[in-house]
Amino acid sequence: MSLRSFVTIVASPRPHVGRTLLARMLVDYHLNGERKVAAFDLNARDAALAAFQPKHAIYSDIGEIKGQMALFDALVADDGVYRVVDLGPDAFEKFFLVAQDIRFTDEARSRGVAPVILYPITPDTASVDAYAALARLFPQATLVPVHNEMLGPAQHRDKFPPHGKGAALLHVPLLAPGLRRVIEQRPFSFIETSGSAAADVPLDAHIEIQRWLRKLYLEFRELELRVLMADLQGSIQR
Amino acid sequence: MAKPTVILVGADKGGVGKTTVARTLLDYFVAHQVPTRAFDTEAPRGTLKRFHPDLTEIVDVTQVADQMKIFDTLANSNATVTVIDVRAGLLSPTLKSLTEIGFLDSAKKGQINFAVFHILGPSIASLNEIAETAETVGDANYFLVKNFINNTSFFEWDPATYSSYFNRIKGAQDITVAKLNEMACEQVEVAGTPFVSFVANKGPNGEAANYSFVLRGYVRHWLGNVWSEFDRVKLMDLVGSDTGTQSAAAS
Numbered sequence: 001m002s003l004r005s006f007v008t009i010v011a012s013p014r015p016h017v018g019r020t021l022l023a024r025m026l027v028d029y030h031l032n033g034e035r036k037v038a039a040f041d042l043n044a045r046d047a048a049l050a051a052f053q054p055k056h057a058i059y060s061d062i063g064e065i066k067g068q069m070a071l072f073d074a075l076v077a078d079d080g081v082y083r084v085v086d087l088g089p090d091a092f093e094k095f096f097l098v099a100q101d102i103r104f105t106d107e108a109r110s111r112g113v114a115p116v117i118l119y120p121i122t123p124d125t126a127s128v129d130a131y132a133a134l135a136r137l138f139p140q141a142t143l144v145p146v147h148n149e150m151l152g153p154a155q156h157r158d159k160f161p162p163h164g165k166g167a168a169l170l171h172v173p174l175l176a177p178g179l180r181r182v183i184e185q186r187p188f189s190f191i192e193t194s195g196s197a198a199a200d201v202p203l204d205a206h207i208e209i210q211r212w213l214r215k216l217y218l219e220f221r222e223l224e225l226r227v228l229m230a231d232l233q234g235s236i237q238r
Numbered sequence: 239m240a241k242p243t244v245i246l247v248g249a250d251k252g253g254v255g256k257t258t259v260a261r262t263l264l265d266y267f268v269a270h271q272v273p274t275r276a277f278d279t280e281a282p283r284g285t286l287k288r289f290h291p292d293l294t295e296i297v298d299v300t301q302v303a304d305q306m307k308i309f310d311t312l313a314n315s316n317a318t319v320t321v322i323d324v325r326a327g328l329l330s331p332t333l334k335s336l337t338e339i340g341f342l343d344s345a346k347k348g349q350i351n352f353a354v355f356h357i358l359g360p361s362i363a364s365l366n367e368i369a370e371t372a373e374t375v376g377d378a379n380y381f382l383v384k385n386f387i388n389n390t391s392f393f394e395w396d397p398a399t400y401s402s403y404f405n406r407i408k409g410a411q412d413i414t415v416a417k418l419n420e421m422a423c424e425q426v427e428v429a430g431t432p433f434v435s436f437v438a439n440k441g442p443n444g445e446a447a448n449y450s451f452v453l454r455g456y457v458r459h460w461l462g463n464v465w466s467e468f469d470r471v472k473l474m475d476l477v478g479s480d481t482g483t484q485s486a487a488a489s
């Protein structure tokens with residue numbers, strides 16, 4: 001079945017790795033492409049994504065089965081909507097436990113939804129082990145290691161080999177600390193600036209942020225194209 | 239042709255998940271392409287028949303005419319396996335009746351494969367039934383089924399109590415049926431389909447349905463675990479079927 005949309009899970013068992021920033025940028029990337037997008041914030045501690053993107057992101061609690069149904073039934077919906085999940089340490093284990101039990105990635109693919117996991121890499125053992133487990137348990141997903149340049153050089157990227165169709169290392173470019181403070185005001189959308197703190201950003205900062213955004217959008221676009229090409233090649237070979 | 243196999247699924251207490259286990263057995267044999275039939279003794283309305291209408295007939299196992307319907311047709315039925323879902327409280331009396339009509343003798347002589355799935359409840363009273371049932375089971379394949387319909391532990395935390403019941407009968411084997419989420423359970427009940435159909439997102443007549451993907455996933459995972467238990471006790475070897483296929487396990 002040809003892929004019609006993506007569900008991207010931005011996941012890390014560690015806090016403060018740039019996960020929510022990545023999820024936010026993804027939401028804006030889809031909006032920039034005039035796509036329908038829905039985002040799910042699974043972080044009970046601060047639900048930051050829902051605060052930054054209140055029009056498109058909601059907080060989801062998967063502690064009970066009703067919450068799991070509300071989330072996962074939506075994630076595999078074949079309706080052309082692009083979905084983003086911000087998954088931090090609070091719900092990391094539970095999410096992937098449920099996903100494994102219900103064969104989430106298999107179902108997504110069968111419905112034309114490409115399951116992609118973006119995983120900000122850090123050198124600690126817990127992160128390395130969790131990444132290896134995801135690669136083993138979800139062969140149908142595209143597992144993408146993300147190097148967030150704001151965390152420093154990625155000297156440990158050999159421990160995070162890309163897995164799955166179209167996977168390759170993805171870079172989040174460096175953004176100057178001053179500009180980072182600008183984009184950390186809530187709510188903030190780069191695309192829907194009305195009602196967002198982005199409306200008040202000075203012009204020079206705006207230009208620098210746009211340059212940074214274009215680099216990141218290029219990374220997202222190349223990832224999408226690789227996944228779609230790999231899927232197409234797979235279809236032709238069958 | 240394979241020797242006929244009769245599987246009695248019973249409990250001396252109600253509400254322990256007896257019909258649920260009978261349903262998993264029917265799905266298991268159908269998935270293994272073993273010709274199967276079932277008798278639902280919850281006359282007149284039945285409970286098992288609602289989920290497997292094509293395989294199941296409602297009978298009153300206390301009536302001679304219905305006993306003849308079940309046991310006189312074993313040899314010439316197209317079904318290799320006959321599953322009998324015995325009404326709660328009638329397991330021991332049914333076994334006694336089978337003794338009286340010579341059925342257990344036939345099993346002893348190897349003319350029929352016979353198995354008892356004794357569904358246990360999480361109480362000492364239920365465990366006490368094991369000894370009573372074991373007296374009449376004789377040489378049948380005796381399976382003690384721990385159906386975790388709630389968070390019971392079946393006294394596993396107390397090895398002495400556990401051993402006194404579960405190790406009492408020589409040759410008896412444990413089968414564990416893990417707990418299925420209540421909402422998933424209820425949805426299958428409402429759907430009125432076999433577990434396998436629910437997982438496949440099909441309605442009672444095979445039509446496309448719209449069940450929750452999450453609940454289907456949980457049922458698939460649970461059913462796979464139950465079937466793994468059936469594989470572990472070599473249920474297909476007991477049936478003596480030569481289909482030779484591995485468990486389809488809700489794939």
